[in-house]
Amino acid sequence: MENLKIEASKYTPLITMDIQKGEIEIRGKSYPENTFEFYKPVLEWIENYHNTSNPSLTLNLEIIYFNSSSSKLFYDLFDLLEENSDAFKPVINWIYDEENESALESGEEFMEDFEDLNINLVEKSGQTAS
């Protein structure tokens, strides 16, 4: 299992997956043409995370805006983390710009749907890098 990096495009976020740090970062906009294909490496990486000695996994999600199939994908991603709660002790940081109320709303809805997951809403002040 290796660290993984996917560069951002106009319609897909930057993704870094770091085994040593036990950290996944997804940052940017998300509206791929085929969402499931695009995020497949992320889901597979998490499924294989059992094989590492790292006792915890942090997911930093900073999505400016995203389409409905990305929303579905993030739901599945959270679902996968919840299933592996005992093994990974996952922490999710939902990072949003203070002016971006629709991103805040989305984060709150994920918290409602995944009460057992450790989700933090993290407000960022100033302009979001795009």
Next chain:
Amino acid sequence: MSLITNLEALLEEEGVIFLAYGGLFTQALIAGMTEALEQKSEEADIPVGISNKLFVIFIELSQNLMHYTKQKVFDPLNLIYVLKQSDHYSVCSQNSITKEEKEILEPKLLPLKDASKDEIKQLYKVARKNGRNAHEKGGGLGFLEIAKKSDELEYVFEPKKDGTYHFKLCAKLKI
């Protein structure tokens, strides 16, 4: 009436056209248009919270057109446009669909028309939850996303002589 006169009439009657596009839809084009919308929104000083909703509605409708029209013959009537009116923005799309497609779409849209924000949120959550990897095309969660991000949803299925329909949908977003 030709498409051009149609758009000109819109421009005169309805307000300022932010963006209008008709024809073939590809992911690269959608990304380019979204980028143009971002620039326009910034120039117009639209608050980030509202402009991000506008982009998502635009993306949903364009990607719908892209997926929906992929296996079909090129139809210049496939159209998307964004209008700025006095107190709101409208994102509208139109395309030709068969009677069978209308029968799939209409029951998905009907409950959204008069639903409250809270009802839409609940419907959205249920639809999103349904089955891992169930990335269905054809607007289930997509229409809910549009309803969730907009303040008003209007649509019409105009019957054509050949038995197909002209499907038009507009999502309004208050400024």
